[in-house]
Amino acid sequence: MQRGLVPVFIVLLLVAGAIAAQEGDDYMPEYSRTGADTCLRCHGADEEDAWLLDVLHGPHGVAADSRTPFGSTQCEACHGPGGDHTGRIRPGQERPAMPAFASNSPWSQERQDQQCRNCHDGPDHRFWDGDTHQRNDVGCVDCHQSHVRRDPVTVTATESQVCYACHAEQRSQFQRASAHPVRFGEMSCSSCHQPHGSANAAMLTQTTLNENCYECHAEYRGPVLWEHAPVVEDCSNCHQPHGSNHPSMLTRRAPLLCQSCHSRLGHPSVGLTGDDLDSGPQSAFLLSGSCTSCHSQVHGSNHPSGAILNR
Amino acid sequence: MHAQANLKRSALGLFVAAALGIGPALAQDAKAPELPDLSKWECRNCEFDYGWYGSILFGPGWVSDDFFEFGNYSGLEERGLFAEAGIDLSWRDEDGMWLEILGEDLGHASRDLFISGGKQGVYKAWLNWDEIATFRADDTRTIFDGAGSAFQTLPAGWIKGGRSDDLPLLADSLRPFDIKQDREILGIGFEFGGKSPWTYGLDVQRTTKSGSRIKGASFIFQAMELASPLNHETTELDATLGYGGQSWEMQAAYNLSIFDNRNRQVRWENPFFGIFGSDLGELAEPPDNRFHQIMLSGSWRPNRRVTLAGHVAAGRIDQDADFLAFTLNPGLAAPALPQANLDGEVDTRALNLRATGVLTRKLRATVQFKYDERDNNTPRISLPQFVSDTFVQPARVNEPYSFERRQVDFGLDYRMFRFLKLNGDVELTETQRDFQEVRDTDTFKAGVKARVNPHQRVNLTLEYFYEERTNDLDPSLLPQLENPGLRRFHFAEKERDAVRLAVDFAISETYSAGLYAEIADEDFTDTQIGLSRGRDERYGVDLGAAFNRHVHAHAFFGYELLDATILGADNVNGSPWEARQEDEFFSAGAGIEFNSLPGKWVKATLDFNWASSRGDIEVRKRGTEPTLPELQTDRYTFEAAAERKLSERLNLRLNYLVGRLTEDDFFRDRVEPATLPNLLSLGEGTPGDTVHVISAALRYEFR
16 A cells, blocks of 8 residues: 555545434433432342342442432433333333443444443543444443442452453463463453553553563663663563463573574574483573573673673 | 655644544534433432441461462462451442452462542542562572572582582582562552542552572573572652543643662672682672653543544653672773763653544544654763673673654444444554664554454454564674574564454353454564564354353363474574474363352352463474473362351351462473583472362451
8 A cells, every 4th residue: 555645545534524423322312200219110129130229339329429320310320311211101112212221222332332431531541432442342331330339340350351251362371371460360451451442552551562561570671781672672572471381471482582583603503402401511501591591681781791691 | 764754744644634534523412401400319219328338258278288389379389277368348428438448368478458448529549558479489409508699609618510410519508499479569549639620649659579589690611590589679659630621631640660679789609610710700680770751641522523632751761770890700800890880861752642533424533643762872881791700802882772663553444234344454663773783674564354243143253464574684784693594583574464253152142152263374584594484373262151140150262372483503504403383272161150049058159270281392403303392281270169148247158279280391390400510400390289278268248
C-alpha cells in the first residue's frame, strides 16, 4: 500500500460518513412512577433472583452518594427508563423489555455500555474507544458484575478467571513451570495490562514494555556502564512474560538463546551436542548456568572491567 | 529517513482527517426523558445493609511433607502446622462512609492485606501489604563462609586445586544453603474528588526484596556459582491532578521511582589456583537509580461517536553509584578511575495520540500515532579492561544505548451484515538505534479479522496477520570476530504469518463450548547464522456448564508447540551446525462449584489442574546428531473444599489439596558441585515430590 494514500483514504471515509444511530438506540421511554419500589415487587423476591438485591450491598447501592444508582434513579440509572416496562399492558401483550441489560433489551451493546460510561468515564477509560476490547465488542457486563458486594474482576485473586473466559491460551501459558504467579492469585492480568484500553502496545499500563517490567524489577532499569542492548530495548527479546518451560521465563535455553545473537569466534560459536554431556571441559559451556556461569551480568554491568558482562 | 518522513506525513494527515470527521459526527443521542420527582422514590423495599458485612476465617492447617518448590508463591514449603486465616469485611453507614478489609492467606508466607475506606463520592484512602515468598532450591550447597552475603570467603585451611574434582576439602566443606526470596510491598494512598471537577490522588509504595539468588562468578578458566545476596528497596510515588469537564478530561501525573540496592558488590575468594594472583573477585550489583516522569494526558469526547485521546510524557533516569575498582588483584597495576561514577542519565519521551470515529452506522475508524524515545546521555568513557582480575586488555569505550520508535496504526471496523463484522489493521513502525550494525528497521504489519455469528448461539472468529521487517544492515559494523553471516534476531529481516480460528458455541442454555487454533510462522529471511526460523502452534478447547445460578462446572485442554531453528558455525569459515529446539506444553483442568447445597452444607468446590511439558533440543553437526536428554516437567493439583453451617453465623470450612511436581532437566540434574572440572556449582537439582495439605477453619459471618 502506498503510505501517502492512507490519509487521503481516511479523509474520504470520514467526509463521506453519514452518521446514524444504531437501531433501537432511539428507544427512550418515560421513567417509572416509583422507581425501585416498583421493580422490587417482581424482582428479587424469589430465591432464584434474590441475588439481584446484592446490588444494595455494593458501591452502586449507596443512597448517600448522588453519583450512584441508588443516590439517583435507582435501577433505572443503569437499566434505562422503565416507564413502558412497568406500565400497564393488555392481556396477552408482551411486556416491553427494559432498555438496557436485559436479555432482550432494545439498546445496542454500545448504547448499554454508555449507561456505565455516564459515570465511569474518567482517565482509566479514555483509551477505551478504538482499543482491542471495544473493537471486539466486549461490553462492560462481559467482565463486570454490579449485583454483587464486590466485583470478582476487581480482586487480584479472582480477576484472571474472568479474563480466561476469552483468553484461554493465557490460562494454559500461566500453567507453565516458570511463570508470573497469576495462577497463585498473587498477580492479575491488570498488574501489567489496562483492560479499559491503553495507548501503549498490548494494552500495557506503562508507556513501554520495559517500563512495565521495571515497575517490579527496578534493578534492571539502569543505565549501567556496559549495557546489553537487546535487554535495554525489549525484555521480551529473551523472556516470555506469560510463562515458559525454561528457568526465569526465558524463551529458549542458553547456550542456544545466546547463540541466536553471538557467533564470535571461540567458545561462543561452538555448537554443543550430546557429546558435551560428559565431564569434559566443554560441558561447562552447556550445563548448569551455561554461558551465564561466567557472563552472569546479562542485564548489564556497572563494573569498570565488566565489558564482557562477567564482573 | 524517507520512511520517517512518510510516517510523519501519515500521522499529520490522519489527525487532520480525524478533526475533519468531527463535524459530520456531531449527531446527538436520543433525548433522555425528564427526571421524575425523586422524592417519591422512597425505596421502602430496599434492604440497605449498614454496619458490618462479610466474614473472618481462622483455623489450623497441616502440610504433609517438606517440599521447598511447592512453597513457591503458596508459602507452604515446610511440613507441619500452619494457620489458615483470612478476612473479608466491609462496613457502611447511611452517610456513605465505608471501610473494606480484604486479607488472604494471612497465615502463609505469601499473603496480602488490603484496607480501604472513605466517604463514597468524596474521598478514599487505602493501605496495602503484600508478601510473596519464592523458594527456588533447598538442595544447594556451598563451601563459602558468608554465603548469601556481600563477601564470601573460603573455609579456614582451604587447599586450592586446579579443577573442581581436585579440591581435597570440598566434600567436607560443603554446607547446605537454601535459595529463596521474599518480596514485601507496603503501600498507602488516597484519592479526593467529590463534586468538584478537580480530583487529586497520591499513592506511595515501598517494595523490599531480600534473600539470595544463584549467580555465576568466574576467573578465566574456572567458574563458580554463588548464593548471591538480594537486598533491594524500591520506593514509588504517583501523584495525580485531574480535571473533568462535560465532554473532556485532563490529568497531570508525576511518577517517581527510587531503586536502592543495599549491596554495591559481591566479593568472593577464588577456591582454585588463581592465575597471575587472581585470588579475589568482585561482581557489581545493580546500581541505585532514580526515575522521574511527568505525564499530561487527556481525552475529548464531543459526542458518543468521536473520541480524541492522548498522552505526552517526559522522564529522566539517573544513576551515579560509585564505581568499583578496576580489579582487586594487587599484582595488576590499575590506573586511577577517570571518574568516580558513571553519571548516567537517560531521557525518556513518549507521545501517544488516538482518534476514533464512528463514520457510518456500519463503519468505525481508529488512527493512532505513537512515539517513544530512550535518549541515553550517559558520557562515553574509555576504560582498560582487567579481565576476570587476571590480565589487562586494551581500553574499551562504553556504548550508551539510545533508540527512537515511531508508529502509526490504522484500524477499520466494518459491520457488513448483522452476522458478519470485519476488522482491518495496518501498522507501520520505524525504529532507530545507536551503536548497532542495524541502525534502522521498518516494520509493516497488517491483519484482517472476520467475526461471524451464523446463528445466535455460534460465534466464529477467523484472523490472518502478516508482518514484514526490513533493515539497513551494515555488516561492517558487526562486532569484531563475529561471523559475518550473523543476523541478530531482534532486528533481523523477517516475515511472519499467523492465522487463528476461534469458535464459541452455546450448546444449550446450560452448556457452552469454545475451541481455538492458531499457527504462526516466522522466517528470518537474511539469516545465515543465528535464529533463522520459528513456529508456534496453539490448540485448545473449553467446556462450561451452568446447571443453575448456584452450580457451575468447567473443563479445558490446551496444547502449544514452540519450534525454533538456530544456525551456527564452529568456525567463521566452516563447520556449520543446526540446532532445533522444540517445546511442547499440555495443560488441562476441570472443576465444579456448588454455591448452594441441600441441608447444612452451604458450598463446595472441586478443582483439578494438570500441566506437562516436553523440551527437545537437537544439534546437528558434522553429519551427526548426538542426542541430548528430554526436558520434562509434570505438575498437577487437586483441591476439594466444602463449607458447613454450624450455627446462624458460624460455618466450618474444610479444605484438602494434593499437589505433585516433577522435573527432569539435564542442565541441572547432572551437575553436582564437582561434576564439571571447571565449574564449582551449587548442585541445584530438580524437584520431584507430592504433598498433601489439609485445613479446617471456622468462618464467622457478619451481616
